[in-house]
Amino acid sequence: MIYLVGILGLVFLVMAIVVISRMQSVMKSVNKDVQNDEPVANNKLNGTMWIVTLVLGLVGTIWSYYAAKDGFLPEASSPHGRRTDELFWFSMALMMISFLAVNVLLFYFSWKYQYKKGNKATFYPDNHKLELIWTAIPAVVMAVLVFTGYRAWTDIMSEAPNNSQVIEIMGKQFGWMVRYGGTEDNKLGNYNYKLIDDNVQNPMGLDFSDEASFDDISHVSEMHVIKGRPVSLKIRARDVLHSVFIPHMRVKMDAVPGMPTKFWFTPDKSTDEMRAELGKPEFDYEIACTEVCGRGHFSMRMRLIVEDEASFKKWQSEQPTVLSAVLQTKPDYISRIPENLRAKAMKYAPAAPAADSTVAQTGTAAASSAALR
Amino acid sequence: MSVVATSTIVDAHVEEVHEHHEEQNFWKKYVFSEDHKTIAKQYMITGIFWAVIGIAMSVVFRLQLGFPGINLSWLKPVLGRWITETGTLDPNFYLALVTMHGTIMVFFVLTAGLSGTFSNFLIPLQIGARDMASGFLNMLGFWFFALSSVVMFISLFLHTGPAAGGWVIYPPLSALPQAHMGSEMGMTLWLSSMALFIISSLLGGINYITTVINLRTRGMTFSRLPLTIWAFFITAVLGLISFPVLFSAALLLIFDRHFGTSFYLSEIYINGEALPNMGGSPILFQHLFWFLGHPEVYIVLLPALGMTSEIIATNARKPIFGYRAMIASLLGIAFLAFVVWAHHMFVTGMNPFLGSIFMFLTLIIAVPSAVKAFNYITTLWRGNIIFTPAMLFSIGLVSLFVSGGVTGIILGNSALDIQLHDTYFVVAHFHIVMGAASAFGFFAGIYHWFPKMFGRMMNNSMGQIHFWATFIGVYLIFYPMHYIGIAGFPRRYYQFTTYDFAKSYTNLNMFVTIAAIFTFAAQFIFLWNFFYSMFKGKTAPLNPWRSNTLEWTTPVVPGHGNWVGEIPAVYRWPYDYSKPGAAEDFIPQTVPYSATPESNLPHETALIAEEKELGEINLNDQFRTAH
Numbered sequence A: 001m002i003y004l005v006g007i008l009g010l011v012f013l014v015m016a017i018v019v020i021s022r023m024q025s026v027m028k029s030v031n032k033d034v035q036n037d038e039p040v041a042n043n044k045l046n047g048t049m050w051i052v053t054l055v056l057g058l059v060g061t062i063w064s065y066y067a068a069k070d071g072f073l074p075e076a077s078s079p080h081g082r083r084t085d086e087l088f089w090f091s092m093a094l095m096m097i098s099f100l101a102v103n104v105l106l107f108y109f110s111w112k113y114q115y116k117k118g119n120k121a122t123f124y125p126d127n128h129k130l131e132l133i134w135t136a137i138p139a140v141v142m143a144v145l146v147f148t149g150y151r152a153w154t155d156i157m158s159e160a161p162n163n164s165q166v167i168e169i170m171g172k173q174f175g176w177m178v179r180y181g182g183t184e185d186n187k188l189g190n191y192n193y194k195l196i197d198d199n200v201q202n203p204m205g206l207d208f209s210d211e212a213s214f215d216d217i218s219h220v221s222e223m224h225v226i227k228g229r230p231v232s233l234k235i236r237a238r239d240v241l242h243s244v245f246i247p248h249m250r251v252k253m254d255a256v257p258g259m260p261t262k263f264w265f266t267p268d269k270s271t272d273e274m275r276a277e278l279g280k281p282e283f284d285y286e287i288a289c290t291e292v293c294g295r296g297h298f299s300m301r302m303r304l305i306v307e308d309e310a311s312f313k314k315w316q317s318e319q320p321t322v323l324s325a326v327l328q329t330k331p332d333y334i335s336r337i338p339e340n341l342r343a344k345a346m347k348y349a350p351a352a353p354a355a356d357s358t359v360a361q362t363g364t365a366a367a368s369s370a371a372l373r
Numbered sequence B: 001m002s003v004v005a006t007s008t009i010v011d012a013h014v015e016e017v018h019e020h021h022e023e024q025n026f027w028k029k030y031v032f033s034e035d036h037k038t039i040a041k042q043y044m045i046t047g048i049f050w051a052v053i054g055i056a057m058s059v060v061f062r063l064q065l066g067f068p069g070i071n072l073s074w075l076k077p078v079l080g081r082w083i084t085e086t087g088t089l090d091p092n093f094y095l096a097l098v099t100m101h102g103t104i105m106v107f108f109v110l111t112a113g114l115s116g117t118f119s120n121f122l123i124p125l126q127i128g129a130r131d132m133a134s135g136f137l138n139m140l141g142f143w144f145f146a147l148s149s150v151v152m153f154i155s156l157f158l159h160t161g162p163a164a165g166g167w168v169i170y171p172p173l174s175a176l177p178q179a180h181m182g183s184e185m186g187m188t189l190w191l192s193s194m195a196l197f198i199i200s201s202l203l204g205g206i207n208y209i210t211t212v213i214n215l216r217t218r219g220m221t222f223s224r225l226p227l228t229i230w231a232f233f234i235t236a237v238l239g240l241i242s243f244p245v246l247f248s249a250a251l252l253l254i255f256d257r258h259f260g261t262s263f264y265l266s267e268i269y270i271n272g273e274a275l276p277n278m279g280g281s282p283i284l285f286q287h288l289f290w291f292l293g294h295p296e297v298y299i300v301l302l303p304a305l306g307m308t309s310e311i312i313a314t315n316a317r318k319p320i321f322g323y324r325a326m327i328a329s330l331l332g333i334a335f336l337a338f339v340v341w342a343h344h345m346f347v348t349g350m351n352p353f354l355g356s357i358f359m360f361l362t363l364i365i366a367v368p369s370a371v372k373a374f375n376y377i378t379t380l381w382r383g384n385i386i387f388t389p390a391m392l393f394s395i396g397l398v399s400l401f402v403s404g405g406v407t408g409i410i411l412g413n414s415a416l417d418i419q420l421h422d423t424y425f426v427v428a429h430f431h432i433v434m435g436a437a438s439a440f441g442f443f444a445g446i447y448h449w450f451p452k453m454f455g456r457m458m459n460n461s462m463g464q465i466h467f468w469a470t471f472i473g474v475y476l477i478f479y480p481m482h483y484i485g486i487a488g489f490p491r492r493y494y495q496f497t498t499y500d501f502a503k504s505y506t507n508l509n510m511f512v513t514i515a516a517i518f519t520f521a522a523q524f525i526f527l528w529n530f531f532y533s534m535f536k537g538k539t540a541p542l543n544p545w546r547s548n549t550l551e552w553t554t555p556v557v558p559g560h561g562n563w564v565g566e567i568p569a570v571y572r573w574p575y576d577y578s579k580p581g582a583a584e585d586f587i588p589q590t591v592p593y594s595a596t597p598e599s600n601l602p603h604e605t606a607l608i609a610e611e612k613e614l615g616e617i618n619l620n621d622q623f624r625t626a627h
Ligand code: HEM
Pocket: B055, B058, B059, B062, B098, B099, B101, B102, B103, B105, B106, B110, B165, B166, B167, B168, B427, B431, B434, B435, B436, B439, B477, B491, B492, B493, B516, B519, B520
């Protein structure tokens, strides 16, 4: 990394020196009349500058690429991610060729055809054949890109496979919350934004008149998923726009209040495997927010843990249900549950009010987000 | 209809002319002037003022990004309590700065400053008109812009700060004062200011369109219009169609904010309270916003491209290559600009099928854009290039247009946009293709037409130094920014230290910041040159660049009405440079073919017969009777 700066700094320095040394020679002529052979002062010098800039620019482009490329597109951990990466580099190569070709021609012509005394420019107003050719070439290239892009896009946006693990993720100022269907029915219960209440530990607005929500569990700082199993994210927001961004999974989708969105992907490298692969024992997959949502937008970090099914099951079974947290904070919440379901709900009431880590966490998260405002 | 309109205007002017023989008072001459040249200068000065503020803001937040947590207490005298006790920048204010920077640069600098200045200045001068179709509306247009500037400027000093939800002000964040400090009074003023701004640009646009259609001098057919005018004309049409949509988007937002409607709001729980709003859609706002927002990028870019065409042809001493293709591609870009807006919304949860359609339409834009780039390059080929500062900036613009354009093709691909959306890759892309390219057009225009504006020359060598410093500086800022984006760094982040994946590239971020400071500093060369030359520059000759277009047939400093005596007739297109057989390497548009038998092409010789007639008619000249 430090090399990159060194190199770019060097390029910068050389250019600065060129500019400054020019400046001196130029300053001498600042108030002089235009030199005899030149239509404007320093014409020749400026012609040369194009070539100098071209050469330095090419060197800078190539050097900086090699110096910086380790950080590009963090190792993809999902099949669709590898596919879009390939497509990205393919398009990038095409674009790099056009970028270089056009700029080289532009800079070269500027130098080559600079004013020379006695020269006359060629009167060359058009050439239909040429124009047709260079309309056709980009058209064909675009067609290829549209075609490959379209296929990838429709595959990525297709319906999630049936065996997917369904996880709900909700954005709020300022953090993510995830919810799982629970160990008993593995089904997400209904929610209603009007039932959201941070004070009773129901920040996602679970609707307990739907018994599917009784065993739902949620978490404010970790999402656990099973390696190799498709994950179907159900995405929502409860206050303003947010956007789920999982860089290593190539996942990004806005979270919109009032309009649930979705995205599915298959994580196929476990956290441990990635740690080994990258040689970074502290590595973690992360979930970020990419839609500006206020003061804490830059700090909505959530960890994503990709593990095997056994560890996932273990983790899942250790999580308290949302309902138990609610009943612990506010025992008489039970009166708001329909009568016919109360008996079942009571099973989730904590036997003895013990200190519970999730409750504590949820509590602090709510408090701190209020404080951030 | 148009006949009626024109004749009333003629009458109005005839009356005015009589007054003009008396000395105009200060207010009428410099402040509430109806002369297009004065109004152009007003736009220019205001634009430069905003540019200094807008770019200075970017330097401040770049400092925070390059050196997270940097001690900025030295800015305390200016920023006051936005610098915390420990000397760091307040995160709320970071967002406010980003938002104001974006709004100011896009709307105030590059829409009003660029298009306002040069459409006003050049349209009458290059088509051969005494002034704009309605001087009064034109004056009104500027003053609406001034008012909008004042409102925006005031918002900078509010206790709760200016608007801070990004220049795109997506609701619900912008709709809910309780969501964000920047959505309180600052947002109200932002919306008011934009409403005034839209009125201003509509008044301007109507005027540009009417003037181009109705007030061209005899012989100035559409196929003889300089490409600058084509570009301004199409830009005005774009603005006229798209700005009202932004107006309605803003209006609905105002309703949501103040009158309890639910256009953009639904199922929101905020600050311990569930709001009653149901059934609205935040996505609706985004559709409306980008229906303006995308054409907007062409509204800032097309005038720059138009001026570049003119400047490159003049200084390469060659006709612009493919004049008709240039017009066709302008029209193509303008049309397509209206049907690609949702490429900003691929990952909003919009129906994926729509995403596919918009990807297809977006990538088509690459074709006319590529044609333009190729045509510029062919214009340079076998030219005899003179590197005036204007020419340097024009060539620089072409380079930036291409370099920024290619990454647009990546972003327009919905599958690739999943990863890149709202990262620094986007920031790098649009700064090069829209920000820097249009800014280069602005500089090119000023260097080229300064002699016509002030009757004096800007210093050539200083202009050249300014160009190289800026050109290199812009690439040093924005080229490495792509790298940060490819690594996945999200935009509008106060700092990157919260995430492991964004912990790298600290040095690169530092480098970008230093490059930004360098580039900002280089602009003072320009400022000095500009203001110094205005008063002390060498007096300009009549036609300093040996150019063909009409503005150089006016007196060095054209007075009210632009031409003394009759407006000249136009006999040929504006690009007869280095015509074989001609003695000089340029033939102004006012020279009839009958005077240049040695260089006429066969079909041009045929036109000589019509010339006599052409010289005698005199369309639309309100001054003819008076002078
Ligand atoms: C020295 C010159 C400039 C520098 C260093 C600079 C830097 C930046 C940076 C770093 C951002 C992103 C901040 C973030 O997302 O957190 C930004 C945003 C932006 N800039 Fe610039 N910029 C410059 C000039 C311009 C110009 C000439 C334009 C004209 C189009 C422009 C238009 C914008 C816009 C529209 C945004 C987006 C604002 C938003 O996110 O709401 N900038 N600028």
